Amino acid sequence: MARTGSRDAGRGRTVESVRAHAFEVPTDGPDGREQDGTLEWGSTTLVLVCLRSGECTGLGYTYGDVSVAAFVESALAPLLRGADAESPAALWRRAFGEIRNAGRPGVGAMAVSAVDVALWDLRAKLLGLPLFRTLPAFHDRVPVYGSGGFTNYPLARLVEQLSGWVERGIPRVKLKTSREPRRDPERLSAVRAAIGEDTELFTDANGALSRKEALYWARRFAEEWDVRWFEEPVGSDDPDGLRLVREHGPGRLEVAAGEYVYLPRDAHGLLSAGAVDCLQADVTRCGGITGLLRIAGLAAEYHTDLSAHCAPAASAHAFCAVERLRHLEYFHDHVRVERLLFDGTLSPDAGVLRPDPARPGLGLEVKWADAEPYRVYGS
Numbered sequence: 001m002a003r004t005g006s007r008d009a010g011r012g013r014t015v016e017s018v019r020a021h022a023f024e025v026p027t028d029g030p031d032g033r034e035q036d037g038t039l040e041w042g043s044t045t046l047v048l049v050c051l052r053s054g055e056c057t058g059l060g061y062t063y064g065d066v067s068v069a070a071f072v073e074s075a076l077a078p079l080l081r082g083a084d085a086e087s088p089a090a091l092w093r094r095a096f097g098e099i100r101n102a103g104r105p106g107v108g109a110m111a112v113s114a115v116d117v118a119l120w121d122l123r124a125k126l127l128g129l130p131l132f133r134t135l136p137a138f139h140d141r142v143p144v145y146g147s148g149g150f151t152n153y154p155l156a157r158l159v160e161q162l163s164g165w166v167e168r169g170i171p172r173v174k175l176k177t178s179r180e181p182r183r184d185p186e187r188l189s190a191v192r193a194a195i196g197e198d199t200e201l202f203t204d205a206n207g208a209l210s211r212k213e214a215l216y217w218a219r220r221f222a223e224e225w226d227v228r229w230f231e232e233p234v235g236s237d238d239p240d241g242l243r244l245v246r247e248h249g250p251g252r253l254e255v256a257a258g259e260y261v262y263l264p265r266d267a268h269g270l271l272s273a274g275a276v277d278c279l280q281a282d283v284t285r286c287g288g289i290t291g292l293l294r295i296a297g298l299a300a301e302y303h304t305d306l307s308a309h310c311a312p313a314a315s316a317h318a319f320c321a322v323e324r325l326r327h328l329e330y331f332h333d334h335v336r337v338e339r340l341l342f343d344g345t346l347s348p349d350a351g352v353l354r355p356d357p358a359r360p361g362l363g364l365e366v367k368w369a370d371a372e373p374y375r376v377y378g379s
Helices: 067-080 088-098 105-126 153-168 179-197 212-226 238-247 262-273 288-301 312-321 332-341 368-374
Strands: 019-026 043-053 055-065 142-148 172-176 200-204 227-231 254-257 278-281 305-308 325-331 375-377
Touching: 019 067, 019 332, 019 368, 043 067, 043 262, 043 332, 055 105, 067 088, 067 105, 088 288, 105 212, 105 288, 142 200, 142 332, 153 172, 153 179, 172 179, 172 227, 179 200, 179 212, 212 227, 212 238, 238 254, 238 262, 238 325, 254 332, 262 278, 262 288, 278 288, 288 305, 288 312, 305 368, 312 325, 312 332, 325 332, 332 368, 368 375
Parallel strands: 142 172, 142 325, 172 200, 200 227, 227 254, 254 278, 278 305, 305 325
Antiparallel strands: 019 043, 019 375, 043 055
16 A cells, blocks of 8 residues: 655655646657667657745656656655655655655656656745756756767758757757767768867767677777767667777777766666766756755766756756766757747757756746647546
8 A cells, every 4th residue: 555645744845736737748769769879750749847835846857758658647646745844865765665666766766756756846836946946956057068969860950950059159069879880980071060160069879789890899989079978879788888988999999888877886786887977967857856965976986077968957956966067968859848848948058058047947938839839648
């Protein structure tokens, strides 16, 4: 039998209602599709959690299957109703305990992440402060890199997208590679010519390559196109392969992974294996802000920088609390979705995102009328 949050009632302002929604937004890729090294998709689904206490509503979200919304309502809502709205960390621990038998990694961690971000947003709004000011913040801004460059983009669109970010003052950009490796030299040459020599160029294979293939392309990427970042050359479930590429690839080419970290132990596995030069974490997957703070501590202990994977509206606040902050992935799909669904999203200024100190919480408001045509769950 699920526990309820009633034992927390009276200790502070309480969570009075829990609502989960999901919105599915079609991509704007060629023929309505987008591709990376290992996946093709036609839409992006944002799962939104709304927690109300008095006149304040906390917002949290994740990107995943619509089933995450149902998981929130079935497994976590009974715990949250009546719980202390000002104690996100305590509720985070109880939430992971509550889903022990339902599954913690994957859908479970994403559901907890959305709830945790909503709790932190709610707490900040109750305090009347921007969310990043309620965290143990080391920074008040987060550097970004432009990310997209899908493998099915025509060459003209690929060049236009990446050079467009550079023209907006973003000094580093990333494209997807390795779906059809024979096409990558043409794509990389066109991008490098368009963005110039001073812009940092990143690549992301999404785990598409074998270890030997990854070593081959790591050397070519670095020597021919001055690529400085090779994300998931092999899958994240192969830390030995990541370490092999890191140790035997070109010294100036960094290996990165971590977007599929769901629990702190996943981050510890990559760090302890020496698998990455820079660790990644996604605040909407890794247990929310509470989980991110634990991962940030691990990264600091291993003297390793931490980079934010996507979800810029939430990550811009959360990663201000990361001591060894590297940068944030300003991802094309998520930028589109967040601008469509929310008022108060941030735009890069001189290559950084600056949380608005005048707006409480995440600074977001849902554009319900605009969101409604994309609804696939909730009401």
